[in-house]
Amino acid sequence: MKKTLRVTLLALALLSLLPLVVSAQNVPDENTLVVAQSADISTLEVFTQSARPESNIFGHVFATLLDVNEAGEFVLTAAESMDVSEDGTEYTFKIKEGLTCHDGSPITADDVVFSFQRANMTTDDGTKVFTGHQAGYVMQSLGYSDVRLDDEYTMTVILAGPQPTAPGLLADVYILCREVYEDMSLDEAAVTLVGSGPYRYVEWVPDDYVLIEKVEGYPLAEATFDRIIWRVIPEGSTRVAELLAGNVDIIANLPPDQVQAVNDSGVAVADVVAGTRRIYIGFNQRDLWDDTEGGLAIKETDVRVALQYAVDIPTICETLLNSPCERATGLVNPPNDNPNLEPYPFDPATAEELLDAAGYPRGDDGVRFEITLQAPRGRYVNDANVALAIGQYLSDVGVQTNVEIIEWAEYVPLIRAHDTGPLYLLGSGGVTWSPISDMNDLRLPGGDPDNFAATNYTEWANPDWFSRWPELLAAPEGEARDQIKNEMLEVFYNDPPWLMMYFQPDFYGVGNRLDWTPRRDEVIDVTGAALK
Numbered sequence: 001m002k003k004t005l006r007v008t009l010l011a012l013a014l015l016s017l018l019p020l021v022v023s024a025q026n027v028p029d030e031n032t033l034v035v036a037q038s039a040d041i042s043t044l045e046v047f048t049q050s051a052r053p054e055s056n057i058f059g060h061v062f063a064t065l066l067d068v069n070e071a072g073e074f075v076l077t078a079a080e081s082m083d084v085s086e087d088g089t090e091y092t093f094k095i096k097e098g099l100t101c102h103d104g105s106p107i108t109a110d111d112v113v114f115s116f117q118r119a120n121m122t123t124d125d126g127t128k129v130f131t132g133h134q135a136g137y138v139m140q141s142l143g144y145s146d147v148r149l150d151d152e153y154t155m156t157v158i159l160a161g162p163q164p165t166a167p168g169l170l171a172d173v174y175i176l177c178r179e180v181y182e183d184m185s186l187d188e189a190a191v192t193l194v195g196s197g198p199y200r201y202v203e204w205v206p207d208d209y210v211l212i213e214k215v216e217g218y219p220l221a222e223a224t225f226d227r228i229i230w231r232v233i234p235e236g237s238t239r240v241a242e243l244l245a246g247n248v249d250i251i252a253n254l255p256p257d258q259v260q261a262v263n264d265s266g267v268a269v270a271d272v273v274a275g276t277r278r279i280y281i282g283f284n285q286r287d288l289w290d291d292t293e294g295g296l297a298i299k300e301t302d303v304r305v306a307l308q309y310a311v312d313i314p315t316i317c318e319t320l321l322n323s324p325c326e327r328a329t330g331l332v333n334p335p336n337d338n339p340n341l342e343p344y345p346f347d348p349a350t351a352e353e354l355l356d357a358a359g360y361p362r363g364d365d366g367v368r369f370e371i372t373l374q375a376p377r378g379r380y381v382n383d384a385n386v387a388l389a390i391g392q393y394l395s396d397v398g399v400q401t402n403v404e405i406i407e408w409a410e411y412v413p414l415i416r417a418h419d420t421g422p423l424y425l426l427g428s429g430g431v432t433w434s435p436i437s438d439m440n441d442l443r444l445p446g447g448d449p450d451n452f453a454a455t456n457y458t459e460w461a462n463p464d465w466f467s468r469w470p471e472l473l474a475a476p477e478g479e480a481r482d483q484i485k486n487e488m489l490e491v492f493y494n495d496p497p498w499l500m501m502y503f504q505p506d507f508y509g510v511g512n513r514l515d516w517t518p519r520r521d522e523v524i525d526v527t528g529a530a531l532k
Contacts, residue, residue, distance in 0.1 A: 027246045031226040033514075033526055036239045036251045038378040039408045040207055040232040044193040045186070046174050047119050047130035051379075051412060052429060053252075055133065055172075056524040057210050057230050061195035062174035063220060065093050065112065066167060070519045072433025074167045077220050078107070078175055078196075088162030089145075091170065095153045098219060101177035101196045109155035111196075114178035116147040116157060128452065129186070131416055136454025138169045141440035143473075162473050164481075165437045198223045198527055207232055224530045234378040234408075243268050243509045250516065252524065253381055254507035256322030268511045272323070275506035276333050276430040276521050278438070279380060281373065281390060281499035284421030285446065285459045294371030294399070295422045297360060301495045306354035308344035311393040313501050315346075320382045320389060323505040330489045331428070331442070333503060336435035338489040344500065351397045360398075368398035375403065375425035376411040381504055387425045390499070418446075418457050426457065427504060431521060435485050436472065442497070443469065460497035 028034045037053040046058050065079040076082060079093040099107040119135040122128055128135060138144075143160040150156055157170065180194045193201040198221045199212040210230040214223045231248065233239045236255035242248040244265050254262065259270040283304055289295020297303045317325035327343035355361075360368040373394075375387030384405045391403040401423070406414070414420045430438045445466045446459025453459075468488050475481040508518045516529040 028229070028249065030531060032229065033225040033227070033529060034229045034231060034248045034250075035524060035526065036231045036233045036242060036248045037524075038232075038234055038236070038239070038253045041204065041210060042409060042412055043190050044201075044204065045130070045190045046132075046176070046193075047135040048132040048190075049134075050132040050136070050416065051408075052522045056522075057212070058174065058195075059197070059523070059525065060199040060212060060228065060527060061193065061197045061201050062176070063099065063107070063196040064171055064173060064175060065095075066171045068168050068171045068431075068433070070521070070523075072431065074171070078112075082167070088164075088166075089159045090156050091159070091166060092150065092154065092156040095155070096219075097153060099196070101180060102194050102200045102215065103177065103180055105177050105179045107175060107177065107196060109149055109151065109153050111177050111179075112175055113147050113149045113155050114182065115173060115176045116144070118176065118181060119173065120144065131452065131454050134173055136452075137440065138172050140454055141437075141443050142166060142169050161470065164473065164477065165434050165440065168431065168434065168437055169440075197221075199228060221527050223527050225526070228526060236378070240509060243511060246511065249511045249514045249529075250524070250526070251509040252506075252522075253378075254509040256320075256381065256505075256507055259322065259507065262509050266512075268509050271508045271510055271518050273506050273508075273518055273520050275504045276432060277380070277427045277504045277506075278328060278331055278333070278430050279386070279425070279427045279501045279504045280328070280331075281501065282421070282424045282426055282458045283460075283497055283499070284418065284424060284457065285461075285497075286418060286421070288419065289422045292371070292422070293369040297358075297369050298371070298422055300358060302354060302358040303360065304496050304499070305494070306351050306358060307394065307397075307399065307499055308496060309347045309351035309354070310397045310399070311390055311499065311501075312346035313343075316386060316389050317502055317505075320385050321502075321505060325502040325505070328500045328502055330492045330500065331430075331498070332435045332438040332485075332489060333430045333432055336432070336438070338486040338493070340486065341490065341493050348393075348397050355397065355399070362398045366398060367400045370400040370402065371422055372402045372404055373423040373425065374411070374414070374420045375405055376408045377405050379408045379411070380425075380427045381507060383425060383427075390425070415457060418459060420457070423499075424457070428455075429522060430503070439472075439485070439488070442466075442492075458497040462491060462495050462497075464491045464495075 039053045041054045063078045067075045067077050080096045081094040083092045095109050145160045146158040148156040175196045198218045200215050202211040202213050204210045212228050214226050239251040240258050243251050262268050262270045283298040285299050313327040329341040329343050373391050377384045387403050391401040394401040428441050441455045444453035445461035446453050446456045447461050472484045515532045
């Protein structure tokens with residue numbers, strides 16, 4: 001059966017390979033850099049953005065207090081100093097003087113205070129206005145409590161308790177000028193962008209491109225190119241064609257099956273890095289599907305464990321990603337994961353035995369229960385075909401899986417509202433410098449309408465995981481913290497809210513005229529990119 005499945009997966013991969021049509025139009029000049037991503041931004045409201053293609057653009061337009069470089073080191077940017085209180089609950093920043101927003105208004109500590117306050121803005125009934133990456137994931141993971149203005153250039157972020165990953169989380173909060181954004185309605189902010197970073201927003205043509213231009217004399221970073229055009233090209237073959245025509249300098253999500261064509265072109269090279277994004281199938285345990293047998297089945301731990309054995313992840317990686325991989329044992333990137341856990345093996349016979357024991361035998365038609373798997377198209381490497389392969393593996397053990405492919409722009413609001421599923425494919429960004437940062441995706445339990453867990457899209461609520469967070473965050477770095485981390489990851493492994501898959505290899509295409517090296521964390525920072 002394994003040989004048959006390999007052939008099936010290869011056929012799926014070939015379906016995505018379209019002829020390359022190379023043109024010689026729109027070649028960028030020496031002052032213009034063109035980057036092609038597979039997905040468009042969804043809004044100009046920065047606290048709603050929750051996807052890497054958006055933050056790659058906004059990260060060039062907004063300043064932050066500090067940055068995390070590829071080595072995982074914290075580098076001060078808009079802040080000239082950072083002081084942490086003895087109990088680890090207060091982070092005090094001294095803001096550099098002389099910084100301005102793109103409308104010319106000066107940046108002071110009050111603007112940074114306003115940025116945190118706006119990210120945490122609520123309606124009259126206490127509901128958070130924004131649930132994007134910064135407003136949702138960052139603030140919840142920080143344990144954000146309050147922010148304090150100390151003087152004109154000094155402010156303090158106050159946390160509910162110690163958070164070892166606070167510097168990395170604080171590095172994700174964009175600085176907005178109060179004078180600009182306080183006077184705008186939410187509707188106006190969704191179509192207006194006034195930044196504070198090395199590049200100024202110029203134009204967004206939906207489904208086509210975003211144009212940004214260099215801010216002359218920007219004091220925090222020396223930008224190379226006068227203009228950066230961020231093109232939206234959903235189809236992988238089209239991205240490759242534009243790269244080989246010289247119309248694009250960098251493409252993200254280079255189709256693995258076109259790596260050789262790029263390397264043989266003489267005009268560009270493929271650059272493959274071991275990425276940190278966790279690709280998984282989530283089990284959404286909300287009550288939205290309680291009227292279906294499949295929706296109820298995945299609420300049972302025994303069923304979720306059984307399905308781990310049903311899929312052959314190494315074969316999917318080899319065939320659809322053109323890259324070997326080891327199956328993940330949880331949500332933490334190696335080498336910070338639990339070294340005592342072994343990946344679930346591909347063992348369909350065990351999957352069938354466990355499903356029988358869980359009370360879901362095959363019916364006369366060979367089906368145990370039906371379920372829907374939703375997945376995006378064009379956001380991750382070969383994502384649609386990966387979802388189809390997973391659907392086939394599950395159907396092979398009697399779980400009739402209907403795969404529904406959704407365009408990324410339509411998928412994002414479903415994810416934000418926790419409405420995808422009952423099974424859904426998603427990639428969650430990770431890091432190499434902290435296991436806690438990776439674990440923060442499941443910082444709060446699901447099922448509490450008064451405390452919306454922004455990134456717990458599974459609505460998982462295992463108390464053996466969530467009750468350990470205070471202990472984990474308070475533990476000193478070293479053996480004591482590692483022990484708690486490993487015990488929590490064992491809980492995740494034994495009561496899996498995800499069907500565990502792989503850490504995605506990232507494929508980039510880079511034109512020969514450009515001197516630029518991709519990072520492992522999917523951050524496309526081209527501020528210092530230059531012509532060779």
